[in-house]
Structures are given as structure tokens and as C-alpha cells.
Amino acid sequence: MKFGSLPVAQAEGTILAHGIAVSGQSWKKGRHLSxxxxxxxxxxxxxSVVAGRLEAGDVPEDQAARRLAEVLCGPGATLTAAFTGRANLYAAAAGLAMINAARIEAINAVDEAITVATLAPDDMVEARQMLATVKIIPFAVPQAVLDRALAAAAGTPAIGSAPFRPLTTGLIMTRLPATKASVLEKTHKAVADRLAQLGGRIGSALTVGHDEQALAAALGEMxxxxxxxxxxxxxxxxxDTLDVVPAAIRAAGGTVIRFGMPVDPGNLILIGELAGRPVIGVPGCARSPKVNGFDFVLRRLAAGQPVDGPAIARMGVGGLLKEIEIRPQPRDIAPMVARAPRLAAIVLAAGRSSRMAGPNKLTQPLRGKPLVLHGVDxxxxxxxxRVVVVTGHDREAVAQLVANRPVTTVHNPQFADGLSTSLRAGLDALDEAIDGAFILLGDMPRICAQDLSRLAAGFAPDEGRAILVPTAGGEWGNxxxxxxRFFPAMRELTGDRGARMLAVANQEFVTEVAMPGDGVLIDLDTAAAFAAERAT
Structure with missing residues (x-):
């Protein structure tokens, strides 16, 4: 790729390297100059402008990021569209991050232009939490460099997650003559609480004396x-491996796999097996709610992952959990996690189709289904x-068309007062967990899921990308x-005005996303436009 300052007359087809202001508009870096x-x-x-120009054999940043991310994406992971050279992978469900660290290191060693950042192996993740991000640093990479990275990534996918499953365990507690009932109650509660956090439970519980024979009998019964x-x-x-618990496991016909783990607190854990099932000698620190080595083991059990010697040995890096004076109780503070945004869609389907001079256009068939269903689908x-369909004119007919779709239908009795009232009705139907919303017009038949995914890939309000506008040939579309953050201002709009004026007034938050076709510009306002679309 060539990079540097170019005369404007020679810059068509290049990629803008730095954001600039042009006629009151903010042009962001990465814009392809038309x-x-x-x-x-x-x-x-x-x-002049500072820009980059791709050369023969260069792979554009988004294409390169997507290709590498597709190779890395494994079971339990979902992949977003690439944007600004970045493709993110997210956990499909709560569970453990499954990361092949050696493979990631090999990819990152290929070339500085290609980077992959991940969570640590076995990190506990929430549904929709980010597992990894693939980032191409320049605007493009040579094909040869990408090929080397893809070769390093080849094999079993290196990034995924193992979902937690409802784990039912047996619990045996031993007691000495001096053991208080309150200690047993605290122990039972601590274990039950840990399991509940992972979607599991204690199926049965026994309390026996702390001696080998009594415990061996309880193990057999359990x-x-x-x-x-x-x-x-x-x-x-x-x-010691000859102590009461390991001795009882062997006496019951089981085996001791490992005693001790490189995690502190939690060193004195024991891993065994009886009748094909894991037996865990739980360390005393597990009576505390603070994270310890037992949590590492329990999470793997809940995620259906093996708990054997090699798995325990790998826990040492990141296994220092002791609180020290200069690090006061950080685990009492809930960490911030990167997650996929929760996005909704509001489909405005309340209009009267007045310019059609005929039936409601939204209910008319086009390429096998009513017009309104193209945007909904x-x-x-x-x-x-969440998908919210706002009805108004011809309420019953529109509602019936979407009745078999997983959508929420909201009626706007004030639809005759203009588009703003329908927008307000749709926003009022969204809950507080929604991070952003697409505003779709009901008469745009060429909008497809890929268009929405391209916009969603660029959505990053914390980084200033809070209004994503699709473009075709440099023209803004829908x-x-x-x-x-813009919902309150959108609710204040009046009359037959949409929210585009807010985007014009907040240029610093706008990111334009070029689309491969012109579908984002095409809406069907007239009978002639509808007929022309049917003819395509």
C-alpha cells in the first residue's frame, strides 16, 4: 500500500488517513474518496490530503480481518461483520473462554500488521461478552502476509466458548466432634451458592464422621x-495423598488423580475419580465467597471440560488470587466487560400511503411477500x-401480516400527526437494556440483514460512533x-419529521458506512415506483 500526502486531484479511490472537516461535515479516517x-x-x-492507495496484491482491512476471524471462530463463538479493520468474536452463552494460546501467539508473531487479542483461557464469560478481537492495523495487508497468518491459524478453531450446563453434584461433608453445626451450614450454603451462579445445584448431601471408613461408605452410597x-x-x-479424603476415595474403589494445584488460595485441592465421575476434595478456603482454586475447577466441571492433571497445571498463570495490601479486594468490585451491544429495530409502518393513490402499499405483495415484511424480516x-412494528393507518391489516413473526406490535393512534409520533411510540416500547436502535421505514424492500450487520459492526458509542448512517455513492440513506443517548431528543421531535436532522446537528457522532448497493436509498412512495420495483 502506498501512503502519504497526495494532491487532491490524484486522490480519487484512495482512503482518507485522518479525519477532516469539509463544508461543515466531519469526514472520518477510512473514508474511500469518490x-x-x-x-x-x-x-x-x-x-492535498493524506491518504493510502491499495496496490496489486493488497487485501483491504475489513476483508482481511473477516477472513482471519472466520478461521479462528469456533464452537460457542459468534462473529460480527468487520469494520475499520476489526472483527469481534463474542460468546454465544455464559461459560468458559476456550482459547488456544499457542495458536494466537503464532498468529501475532507473523507480522505487526495483524493482531489478535483475546481473553485468557478459561476466563468465565457472560452471554454476548467479547472473547476476542481481530484487528488489521493498516488499511490493507499484502496477500502473502495474510496467507501466513491464515496458515498459523489453521486447524481446530482457536477461539470459542464452552457453555455452562445445569450441573447436579453430590456433597459429602465430614465432621469432627468439635465441628459446629453452623460450620456445616455455612459450608453447604457456600457450595450451593457457587453452583447456583453456574446454573447448577446440590442433588444430595451427606454428613459423616471424619474417618476413612465412614467416608468411603458415604462415597459408595453417593x-x-x-x-x-x-x-x-x-x-x-x-x-497428604495418604490423608483421610484420598484414602477414602481409594477405599471406595476410586483413584486419586492429583493433589495440589498452582492456585492460591486453593492449593490444597484434590482431584479424584470414582465410578467414572470426578471427585473433588474441596479446600477449606471455599467456605469464603472470594474466588479461589475451587472456582476454577467447578467452572470447568460446569462447562463439561476435563479436570485432569494437565488442566490443573495450566492454571498457575493467573492463579495468584491472594489479596495483598497494595491490591485491596479487587474481586469485590464487579469488572466491566466488553459485550455485544443490544440492538433493537423500530419499523415505521403507520403511514397512509397517500402518494400511492390506492391501497396501503405496505400490505401489497412484492417478490413473494407484503412490502412491510421485507424490513421486518x-x-x-x-x-x-427486539423488533417493534409501529402501526397506525390500516392497523388490523398490518398487524395481521406480522402476527407470525417474533415482533412487538405497537399502535400509534396519533399517526395522522406525522412520522415523529410513530417514532416516539416505537422508542417508548424499548426497555432500558437496549443500547441502540435501527429506525427502518416500512417501504424499503431492498434492505437486507447484511446491511444492518454492517451498521452494527461500526456501532461503538464509547468511541464516538453513536450514529451509523448507510451511504450509497456518498448519499445518506436509511x-x-x-x-x-439520542432517544430523548428523538422523542422531542414533532410533526412529519424523522430524526435525520439530529444526525446533521451531531456530525461529530456520525459514522458513514458505505454499502455495496443502493438499496438504502430506495423507498416506494408512488405507484410508479412500486411498479418499477416489481419489474426488477
Whole structure:
């Protein structure tokens, strides 16, 4: 790729390297300069721009990021469209991050232009939490460099997640003559609470004396009930492989796999097996709600991952959990996590089709289904968390058309007062968990899920990308994706005005997203336009 300052007259087809202001508009870096852009720059008296020009054999940043992310994306992970050279992977459900660290290191060693950042292996993740991001640093990379990265990534996908499943365990607690009932109650509660956080539960519980024979008998009785795993909480800490708990496991016919783990607190954990099921000798620190080595093991059990010697040995890096004076109780503070935004779609379907001079256009068939369903189905396919269809004119007919779709129908009795009233009705139907919303016009038949995904990929309000505007040939189109921060201002609009004026007034938050086709510009306002669209 060539990079540097170019005369404006020679810059058509290049990629803008730095944001600039042109005729009161904010042009962000990464903009592909069109002939119209060159004319606008010249009209503003600009003589040069700093830009990049792709050469033969270069792979554009978004294409390169997407190709590498597709190879890395494994079970339990979902992948977004690439934007500004970045493709993110998210956990499909709560569970553990499954990361092949060696493979990621190999990719990052290929070339500084290609980077992959991930969570640590076995990190606990929430649904929709970000697992990794693939970022191409320059605007493009040579094909040869990308090929080397793809070769390093080849094999079993290196990034995924193992979802937690409802884990039912047996719990055996031992007691000494001096053991208080309150200690047993605290122990039971601590284990139950930990399991509940992972969607699991204690299936059965026994309390026996702290001696080998009594515990061996209890283990046999518990194993006969076929729990998924057995937890043994001893009244006294395990200090040797010949101690009471490991001896009882062997006496019951089981085996001791490992005693001790490189996690502190939690060193004195024991891993065994009985009747094909894991048996965990739980360390005493697990009576505390603070994170310890037992949590690492329990999470793997809940995620269906093996708990063996090699798995325990790998826990040492990141296994120092002790609180020290210069690090006061950080685990009492809920960490911020990067997650996929929760996006909704509001489909405005309340209009009277007055310019059609005939039936309601939204109910008329076009390429196999009513016009209104094109936008509705695009929003559903794109994975919008909520799709709200606002009805008004011809309420019953429109509502019946969407009745078999997973949408929320909201009626706007004030639809005759203009578009703003329908916009307000749609926004009022969204809950506080929604981070942003697409505003779709009901008469745009060429909008597809891929268009919405391209907009969603660029949505990053914390980074200033809070209004995502689709473009075709440099012209603004619809739908626009809005961050929640603009919802109050959108509610204040009046008359037959949409929210586009807010985008014009908030240029610093606008990011234009070029679309591959012109579908974002096409709406069907007249009978002639409808007929022409049917003929295509």
C-alpha cells in the first residue's frame, strides 16, 4: 500500500488517513474518496490530503480481518461483520473462554500488521461478552502476509466458548466432634451458592464422621445415585495423598488423580475419580465467597471440560488470587466487560400511503411477500434483540401480516400527526437494556440483514460512533442506527419529521458506512415506483 500526502486531484479511490472537516461535515479516517468527494475538497480549497492507495496484491482491512476471524471462530463463538479493520468474536452463552494460546501467539508473531487479542483461557464469560478481537492495523495487508497468518491459524478453531450446563453434584461433608453445626451450614450454603451462579445445584448431601471408613461408605452410597460429580468437604484440610479424603476415595474403589494445584488460595485441592465421575476434595478456603482454586475447577466441571492433571497445571498463570495490601479486594468490585451491544429495530409502518393513490402499499405483495415484511424480516435475520412494528393507518391489516413473526406490535393512534409520533411510540416500547436502535421505514424492500450487520459492526458509542448512517455513492440513506443517548431528543421531535436532522446537528457522532448497493436509498412512495420495483 502506498501512503502519504497526495494532491487532491490524484486522490480519487484512495482512503482518507485522518479525519477532516469539509463544508461543515466531519469526514472520518477510512473514508474511500469518490469523485464527488474530490469535487467537494476542491470546492473547499483543499490542495492535498493524506491518504493510502491499495496496490496489486493488497487485501483491504475489513476483508482481511473477516477472513482471519472466520478461521479462528469456533464452537460457542459468534462473529460480527468487520469494520475499520476489526472483527469481534463474542460468546454465544455464559461459560468458559476456550482459547488456544499457542495458536494466537503464532498468529501475532507473523507480522505487526495483524493482531489478535483475546481473553485468557478459561476466563468465565457472560452471554454476548467479547472473547476476542481481530484487528488489521493498516488499511490493507499484502496477500502473502495474510496467507501466513491464515496458515498459523489453521486447524481446530482457536477461539470459542464452552457453555455452562445445569450441573447436579453430590456433597459429602465430614465432621469432627468439635465441628459446629453452623460450620456445616455455612459450608453447604457456600457450595450451593457457587453452583447456583453456574446454573447448577446440590442433588444430595451427606454428613459423616471424619474417618476413612465412614467416608468411603458415604462415597459408595453417593456414587450409586449417579451424580455428575461428587464434592467432599473435609472437616480437616487434606495435607497428604495418604490423608483421610484420598484414602477414602481409594477405599471406595476410586483413584486419586492429583493433589495440589498452582492456585492460591486453593492449593490444597484434590482431584479424584470414582465410578467414572470426578471427585473433588474441596479446600477449606471455599467456605469464603472470594474466588479461589475451587472456582476454577467447578467452572470447568460446569462447562463439561476435563479436570485432569494437565488442566490443573495450566492454571498457575493467573492463579495468584491472594489479596495483598497494595491490591485491596479487587474481586469485590464487579469488572466491566466488553459485550455485544443490544440492538433493537423500530419499523415505521403507520403511514397512509397517500402518494400511492390506492391501497396501503405496505400490505401489497412484492417478490413473494407484503412490502412491510421485507424490513421486518431483515431486522429479525440480523439478530436484533427486539423488533417493534409501529402501526397506525390500516392497523388490523398490518398487524395481521406480522402476527407470525417474533415482533412487538405497537399502535400509534396519533399517526395522522406525522412520522415523529410513530417514532416516539416505537422508542417508548424499548426497555432500558437496549443500547441502540435501527429506525427502518416500512417501504424499503431492498434492505437486507447484511446491511444492518454492517451498521452494527461500526456501532461503538464509547468511541464516538453513536450514529451509523448507510451511504450509497456518498448519499445518506436509511436505516440509521442510533445510540440510546439520542432517544430523548428523538422523542422531542414533532410533526412529519424523522430524526435525520439530529444526525446533521451531531456530525461529530456520525459514522458513514458505505454499502455495496443502493438499496438504502430506495423507498416506494408512488405507484410508479412500486411498479418499477416489481419489474426488477
Amino acid at each position: 469523485a464527488a468527494d474530490i469535487a467537494a475538497l476542491q470546492a473547499n480549497g483543499r490542495e 456414587a450409586a445415585g449417579q451424580p455428575e460429580s461428587i464434592l467432599v468437604f473435609g472437616a480437616s484440610a487434606i495435607v 431483515a431486522a429479525i435475520e440480523a439478530g436484533c434483540e 436505516p440509521i442506527l442510533w445510540a440510546r
